[in-house]
Every structure is written in C-alpha cells, then in structure tokens.
Amino acid sequence: MVKAKIAIASDISTDKVLKATANGKAVLVAKVGDSYCAIDNKCPHLGLPMAKGKFENGIITCPFHGSKFEICTGKNVEWVDSFAGIPLPGVAKKMMAMGKSPTDAPSFAVTQEGNDLFIEV
Template sequence: MAKTKIATTADVSTDKVLKTNANGQSVLVAKVGDKYCAIANKCPHLGLPMAKGKFENGVVTCPFHGSKFEICTGKNVEWVDSVVGIPLPGIAKKMMAMGKVPTDVASFAVTQEGADLFIDA
C-alpha cells in the first residue's frame, strides 16, 4: 500500500461526503467532529457506489438498498432496509438481502499533513 493524497481539509465538510480516488479505488471522505474519516465507495451488499447516499451523524446510507455504515470505522449499523429510499417490511428485507449477511465496508485511516489528507491505499 502506498500513501495517497485524497483531499485537502478545505475540500471536506461535516455535512456531506466527498467522493475521491486513491490509486484507482473510489473512496468517500468526511469530517466527523474534528476527525477526518474515509471508507470505500462500494457497498458490500451488491458493490454499488454510496457517494450519493444520505450522510448524517457520521453514518452514510447506501442510496440503493439502505445499508448504513459508520464512516470512521466502516462498521455496518443497518443492513438492507429499503429500495431506493422506500422502506421495506421485515420479510422483504430478507429477500432483498439475497442471503448476504451484514458486512462492514473497508475503512482507511486518514492522516493529515498541513492541509493535505492522506490514506494508505
């Protein structure tokens, strides 16, 4: 893995994720409190991008199936609970999950040097 610049502090805000690239991999970066955090822009459910998902309280929601992930840890906090924002009842959630079990998304430690933000990717 190589240290890769992903953004500057001026690029990143606390109210939305920033989609960027690191060595050909799509990454989401955001500021949570006074900490910069990054995860892969690839939902582990079907591998779809999460950049256009809702972001609040340090959690990004996959816009396709509603899975939610902490941006600072990649931890899954909700697994497949909607389809394009429409909530699903219990049995439909299981069907939409297609037998896949809740899975965390890859996360990256963000380091800051001056105004530049880096990850190892």
C-alpha cells in the same frame, strides 16, 4: 500499500461526503467532529456506489437498499432496509439481502500533512 492523497482538508465539510480516488480506489471522505475519515465507496451488499447516499451524524446510507455504515470505522449499523428509499417489510428485507449477511465496509485511517489528507491503499 501506497500512500495516496485523497483531498484538501479545507474542502471537507461536516455535512457531506466527498468522493475521491486513491490509487484507483474510489473512497468517500468526511469530517466527523475534529477527525477526517474515509470509507470504501463500494457498498459491501452488492458493490454499488454509496457516494450519493444520505450522510448524517457520521453515518452514510447506501442509496440503493438503505444499508448504513459508520464512515469512520466502516461498521455496519443497518443492513438492507429499503429499496430506492422506500422502507421494506421484514420478508422483503430478507429477499433484498440476497442471502448476504451484514458486513462492515472497509475504512481507511486518514493522515493529515498541512492541508492535505492521505490514506494508505
């Protein structure tokens, strides 16, 4: 494990995610309440980037098929719900899931030193 700086705390707002790179890994950094959180930018469904997804109330929505994850824990709260923002009916959701079961996204504990934020990867 390597400790890597991911952001400056004053650059993080509560209404959007910041894409950062830590030791070659792309992560998303956000502030939820008084806490800083980080999650893998790769969606566990098909490995596509979630950085351009909607972020609201601590939840990041994958822009490709609508899976939703708590940014502080990585917990999956919705699995394959839409295609490019268009809601899918039940059968289409199953087809779009491509046999993959709901999976949490890797999340990372964020530590703060002064104004700098770090994770271990």
